[in-house]
Amino acid sequence: MSEKVGLKSHEKVDFHKEIAIIGGGPAGALAGYLLAKKGFTNVTIYDTGQFKIEQKIEKCPGCAGIIQPKVVQFLEKHGLVIPEDIIQNRLSKESLIHLPGNTNLPIQNERGGAITVYRRPAPVKQPNDIPRTKSFDGWLLDEATKAGASYKRFLVKEIDLRRKKNINKKVTLTIDNGEVIEADFVIGAYGHNALKEDGINILYPEGTAHLDKPTASISAVREIFIGREGVAKLLQNKMHLFGNPTEKIWYAMVVPKDNHVTVSIMGRGNNSEKEMNDIMKDFLQSDSIRNLLSDVSKQVRCGCTSTYTTKSPENYIAQDEDGNLSMVNIGDAGPTRPMKNGIGAAMDSAEKLVGALSQYGFGRETSEIYKNYIDQEYILDNYWADFILKMTDQILARQALLKPTRFILTHHLWPFKKPINDIINLIISGEKPYWQIPLAQITEKLFH
Incomplete structure (x- = not known):
């Protein structure tokens, strides 16, 4: 980022401000790590405690976590090397796209293959034959605490941004046991759901803009045990993608993970959790999966439903009565790239916010710099994404368009x-x- 006239790097930046990060996933943990590395001395990450630092996963392996080569390089740039005990598979640099009409299209990534990791555990007991390991989220949170950030296992229920009502002119956080905590600045890294009716309540100063929540849909995920030989033989260590495999599914993905695979689907429309589970059940019995994995109905070990962003919020920055920053949302709670490199996008937004804070502090300049970057790199880009995805969907759904496209691709x-x-x-x-x-x-x- 270029320096602005009249404000040198680090000049007037108070590195002793109390910063509260709500959420300990990839965006929140990386923000805490980078803030501590930049020299901020009072950084605290608040998380609901779905995992503890160094905790082994005792339940289901968890929903799919795919780390692309660019994200690995991004982390290494910041001194973060993913430990081998977190990595489940190093995928082939070739992915296979399954198109309607039994057409398979190999796609090469010259950077190399992605890696798969465990994320947060799903609420189903883990089979004994699936190795227990630390999650990617837990490792990154651990690195944040080693760098100097604090971690507290609290559920934040309310955020009051009305500084002038507080004797110390601070933001206040109310946690689930009723305790009130003060902070100078809040980073919201709480994902899709925290702003729903039974989630976090945010109180704003009169006349200031409110934070928007992202639009999200429900996906379904299943973990299927097929053994290491099955993974190697049937999947050849490749990521398999399905475009328009059924009328109810827009996109599906099968990813190798050690001795089992993760099957993820994204449905059309706004389906309920029950509807997505029913759609998943039908998909596992469809020819698309049977041709790839044979009969998997008796091999499904566990699964979950999760949400994914379909539209980023328009406003992700909250200011106080004087125009200074009070709260900024990052990751899936704020600007992201829907259905595309979610972990990488979440951490990128964290990096850009921390860079602006450490250089320009907590005033209007940071707000302007961060917003300009996000609007150009994310918000406008999402309009392109929506156009490309809809165009692709139209091609896959219409034989008149699919046939010539398939001919060009396969030949x-x-x-x-x-x-x-x-x-x-x-x-x-x-x-x-x-x-x-x-x-x-x-x-x-x-x-x-």
Whole structure:
């Protein structure tokens, strides 16, 4: 970030401000880690305690966690190397896309394959034959505390941003046991659901803008035990993607994880949890899965339903009566890239906010810098994403469009082969914003 005239880097920045981070997932934990590394001395992460630091997962392995090569490099840039005991599989650099009409399209990622990890555990007892391991979220939270951030296992029920009502002119947090905690600044990293009716209540100063909540839909996830030989033989250590596999499913994914696989589906429309579980049950009996994994109905060990963002909130910054920052939402609670590289996008938003805070403090300049970046890299890009995804859906759903597309893809007609591979890979991996993908192809043609 470039320095602004009249304000040098770190000048007037109070590194002793009390910063409260609500949520200990990838966005919140990384924000705590980076703030501590930048020299902020009073950083506390509040989380509901679905995992503890160093806790072994005792239940289900958890919902799918896919870390793309770019995210691995991003973490290593900040001195964070993912431990081997967290990594379940190092996937092949080749993914396989299953299109309607029994057409398979291999896609290469020149950076290498993604890795799969355990996230937070799902609420089902873990079978004895699935190895217990620490979660990615727990490891990252552990690294934040080692860097100097604090972690407290509290559920925050209310945030009062009305500083002028507080004798110390601070923001107050009320936790589930009724205790009130003070802070100078709040980072919301609480995911999709915290702003719902039974979630966090936020009180705002009169006349100030309120935080919006993201629009989210429900997905379904199942963990299926097929053994290490089955993973190697049936999946060949590749990520398998399904476009429009059934009328009720827009997108599905099968990912190897050690001796089992994770099956995830995203449905069409706003389905309930029960509806998504029924859709998943039908999908596991469909030809799409039977052709890949054979009969898996008796091998399903556990599963969960989770939410994913379909539209980012328009307002993710809250200011006090004087225009200074009171609270900023990051990760899935704020600006993100729907259905694309969620972990990477969450941590990117955390990095950009911390960079602005450490350079410009807690005033209007940080708000402007962060908002300009997010609006350009995320909000506008999501309009492109919506257009591309809808266009893809139309192609897959219409035989008149699908047949010529399938012919071009499967016959690798020159000069379409490499551009098509690169475009699809960039969409899958999330290595570039959607709007940059056509530009990247043009640039490569001009300079290579």
